[in-house]
Amino acid sequence: MRDFTEHALSLLPWRLRAENSGAISSRAEELRLRIGRRPTALIDGEERAISSASVTAEDLHLLLEKATGASLHTVSFALREGYLSYRGLRIGVCGQAVIREDGAAALQNVSSVAIRIPHELRGICSEAMHEYGLKGFHSTLLISPPGWGKTTALREIIRRLSEAGRRVCVADERNELSASVGGAAQFDLGPCTDVLIGIPRSEASLILLRGMNPEILAMDEITKEEDAEALLQCCGCGVELLASAHAEDLSSLSRRPVYRKLLEEKLFTYLLLIRRAGTERSYTLCRIPY
């Protein structure tokens, strides 16, 4: 696995990273750059400045040129969703969007950028994995507020299930789960895992179902009606589902229409709740009380 912190720092223009980049901890979860402010790293839930120089509009322009290979047309689909992927890093972009009649979007006057740094934490969710070992794997939804480690946990569960011989297919729209470069995954997702990258989750899940004969279908962050619809179509096909969603608990989940339908249809058997206290995270697997 690559050092993604180093990777994220290499996206910064030299004048911003030359001074202090060595001091950035491998625990850094994000790098944040806002015009007129000093660049920061999110470490243990706290933003810490990493350079005395302030970020300029040109810095952000250079960063985006590097991340896209100076080719915004190759990422316009993702930019419409407010992010772009660069070798396993998710780069959130804020600024002024211009949406044309045909739906094409261009981002002008970029004002801030957040680079999410992925991590591989082996051995987490052990209790959940133990429970799966006892009762068998059943469709599971991982929930937590943003930035609490859903993707990291999802990646670990996929790897463990795959190592246990389960055929896992991953709809990795943003290339975050596998962080593939040139077809080679930079994160170990196990020996029995197939990954489809760059296609919207709703389409990818059906493609995987048709073409790859999965036992378990995994996807990160269900956010849209289309994602939920695709999952509903998959559930009747004898495939177990593994997905994640932004929510604090079951009640907040059921308040949102996109998830309410999934719960009504009893699509998931388990919820994996991720809790965070300081730098520590805990993972609790519980059966959804239908």
Added chain:
Amino acid sequence: MSNSILKLLGALMLLAAGVYAGTVNLKREKRELESMRDFCAALEILRGELATRSCGLPELMGAVRLKSHGDAETFFAALSASMYLLGEEEFSTIWTRAAKELPLPVAFRVIWDGIGLSLGRFDLGMQLSALEHTAEELRSIAEKAERSYPDRSRISFALPAAAAALLAILLI
């Protein structure tokens, strides 16, 4: 050596210099013409590749380099080799620098440099229409230069040669 022989030698040298300057001018004009042809052809390739592949610029520049000729090939080779500088330098700066040493007329160069400011910055449709518009402008400059080449080449050669001949006559 008598004074008249020295004058004759000087006159011959002036004539030779004039002819040489004229020949150099001719070659420059011809090279500019060929360069413009190469760049116009390369721009068509660029447009076609961008429309069919929709790929990123680093890959695109490499593909165009393989299919272009002469100075345009030199340009795209220099550009491809400098793409690693992205992140420290703007693409438009890299683009302009790659064309800096190449023999292009000023009007042609100004428009060519402008391509670097639009490539990769907009969606595909906008880029393709910008390239189409630019290609037309460049073609028109190249065609104009081609039409006026016989006259210009005569002037380019005759002017320094005639000036040298005049000086030689004055000297003698």
